[in-house]
Amino acid sequence: MIRVSEVILSDEEIEAVNTVLKSNHLVQGSVAEELESAVASYCKTAHALAFNSGTAALHTALFAAGIIAGDEVITTPFSFVATANTILMQGAIPVFADIDENYFHITAESIEQKITPQTKAVLIVDLYGQAVDYDAIRKICDKHNLVLIADSCQALGAEYHGRKVGSIADITVFSLYATKNIMSGEGGLLTTNNDEYAQRSKLFRSHGQDAQYSYQFLGYNYRLTDVLAAIAVKQLEKIEEKTLQRNSNADYLTKKLSRLKGIQTPQVRPNTRHAFHQYTIKITKDCSKTRDTIQKTLGENGVETRVYYPTLLSESPHLHTQDRCPIAEIVKDQVLSLPVHPHLSTNDLDAIVKTFEAIL
Numbered sequence: 610m611i612r613v614s615e616v617i618l619s620d621e622e623i624e625a626v627n628t629v630l631k632s633n634h635l636v637q638g639s640v641a642e643e644l645e646s647a648v649a650s651y652c653k654t655a656h657a658l659a660f661n662s663g664t665a666a667l668h669t670a671l672f673a674a675g676i677i678a679g680d681e682v683i684t685t686p687f688s689f690v691a692t693a694n695t696i697l698m699q700g701a702i703p704v705f706a707d708i709d710e711n712y713f714h715i716t717a718e719s720i721e722q723k724i725t726p727q728t729k730a731v732l733i734v735d736l737y738g739q740a741v742d743y744d745a746i747r748k749i750c751d752k753h754n755l756v757l758i759a760d761s762c763q764a765l766g767a768e769y770h771g772r773k774v775g776s777i778a779d780i781t782v783f784s785l786y787a788t789k790n791i792m793s794g795e796g797g798l799l800t801t802n803n804d805e806y807a808q809r810s811k812l813f814r815s816h817g818q819d820a821q822y823s824y825q826f827l828g829y830n831y832r833l834t835d836v837l838a839a840i841a842v843k844q845l846e847k848i849e850e851k852t853l854q855r856n857s858n859a860d861y862l863t864k865k866l867s868r869l870k871g872i873q874t875p876q877v878r879p880n881t882r883h884a885f886h887q888y889t890i891k892i893t894k895d896c897s898k899t900r901d902t903i904q905k906t907l908g909e910n911g912v913e914t915r916v917y918y919p920t921l922l923s924e925s926p927h928l929h930t931q932d933r934c935p936i937a938e939i940v941k942d943q944v945l946s947l948p949v950h951p952h953l954s955t956n957d958l959d960a961i962v963k964t965f966e967a968i969l
């Protein structure tokens with residue numbers, strides 16, 4: 610089976626973990642700090658903080674930005690559930706803006722339509738590893754005095770107009786979950802250039818504690834262990850190489866698959882670098898087969914694919930919203946993510962293409 614993602618640890622990562630285990634210092638300490646400074650220097654930000662999940666980092670970002678009960682946060686319906694759940698964790702209200710049909714991101718226009726006096730922040734998602742149109746969205750945020758938060762859980766390594774994702778929004782969050790481009794099994798990161806947001810985030814991560822037995826506000830235990838940080842430190846050293854490999858795999862697939870009728874290959878925004886966390890095609894209505902038939906047949910021929918995401922967050926009962934997102938409703942039935950990870954061989958890529966050609 611050619612898998613959508615592969616977790617492959619090299620000897621370097623295993624050795625780094627062993628070193629931590631033998632040091633008898635397992636909790637957040639010098640290795641997590643090493644990870645934080647490597648991320649800050651990679652993304653070119655003043656601050657980077659490590660967390661025990663992307664979800665924890667996202668919850669922290671909303672807290673740090675001052676989001677409280679009753680505030681509205683505009684976000685996308687087409688994402689992993691953590692994007693909206695973390696808004697609920699702060700007692701705030703997720704308001705869903707529609708996406709565009711080529712990049713699958715919420716747009717400046719769709720955001721602006723949803724702004725009310727209660728709106729405090731915009732939470733964008735760099736879906737599939739591609740940057741949103743940050744300049745256009747920043748303009749809207751500045752005009753309406755909104756904090757711009759980025760759920761870039763899938764987009765470490767992506768670039769927008771020559772800048773790394775992580776350094777563009779007011780606060781950015783990444784995930785180090787096992788299937789992500791760079792991972793530690795479970796883990797997360799937060800980057801910001803704002804000293805106050807960084808300070809609030811640091812305290813929130815550890816019970817709101819600013820000195821021993823002194824607590825500023827409600828906080829949680831969102832710390833990353835040094836055991837897991839050690840994996841991420843080694844992985845981060847290989848991020849450029851891995852991102853280039855993902856791009857080269859994507860280019861190969863696009864060259865062959867874009868010839869097929871009814872298949873729309875991923876659109877890359879001008880002046881950006883896609884991190885290709887997912888290589889997501891759209892099966893349009895002029896295709897001779899349905900998405901579900903294509904997915905089933907690929908599977909029977911040894912090619913694993915996934916649908917990210919088959920349901921919209923705006924449809925989930927616990928998010929109790931009336932928001933309609935007509936484009937997202939169409940797109941969710943068209944998308945299909947194919948393997949693009951850096952461990953694919955040329956044979957694997959050829960097998961994916963041949964299977965597609967046989968089906969269509």
Ligand SMILES: *Cc1c(COP(=O)(O)O)cnc(C)c1O
Binds near residue numbers: 689762
């Ligand atoms: C992976 C992911 C998260 C959550 O990250 P965890 O580390 O699993 O908590 C949040 N948002 C998006 C878009 C993701 O892909």
